[in-house]
Amino acid sequence: MIAIDYKDSRPIYEQIVEKFQTLIVKGVFEADSQMPSVRSLAMELSINPNTIQKAYAELERRGFIYTIKGRGNFVSSGKEYLKYKVGEIQIKFDKLCEEAESVGVKREKIAAYILGKEMSL
Amino acid sequence: MIAIDYKDSRPIYEQIVEKFQTLIVKGVFEADSQMPSVRSLAMELSINPNTIQKAYAELERRGFIYTIKGRGNFVSSGKEYLKYKVGEIQIKFDKLCEEAESVGVKREKIAAYILGKEMSL
DNA sequence: TTAAGTGTACTATTTCAACTAACACACTTA
């Protein structure tokens, strides 16, 4: 179902996150279908269940899956992810705007720049 | 002139950067005045010259000082820093806007949000 | 109630990148 690339320098859990994210975004899994259990996938890949657990926790944080304790992990609908993602971006814009204002760049100027009406801030 | 706090968990070079940045922003140093040499400051603080070098390289990257090989490091005018800082912020806005567009958020919407005309993205 | 499945928490170990140091080199000025 999924394979680890040991030539890849990235951590194992990150590779797993990335692969499932791609599959889910592509719509390979049906919404609410069950993910492989942490143990079975760990067994299959010959790694520790905690590493799968870490990957699944990250996938949940990103809104790709949801967990029911004692039952398993399940695929959530793509919309959940989009909502989360947009929320994260909004927070980043908030912080960046504050940073810009702290060096004297007004919001009007930022908006104009984003709309392409100004060449620079 | 400056002191290292070994109780502080941050790396030494970062502490040095932060302290000089504060002093320069406050206008304690005249523009074009000479910074302590990497060796003299290293001696004074009983650390390795390379650590000072690293701090100075970062201060130069941020536009606070400039280097003349064989002569020393010198304080640059505050305006240089502002220019650099605004440039960095601009790059961050560029990246963030691309990220937003990749999940379907239009630039018009972003601009409206920044101006407070929309409650969320 | 029990057994076999599920996720979770805690701790220990390993690994790797960041930090710092040692030292040699190159440029500038007097």
Added chain:
DNA sequence: TAAGTGTGTTAGTTGAAATAGTACACTTAA
């Protein structure tokens, strides 16, 4: 030429992140 300056390369240290080991807790079905 000597004494100051910054720079580059390499090596050692160290602390946080990643992974593993193990025990615990929840869910379901027989």
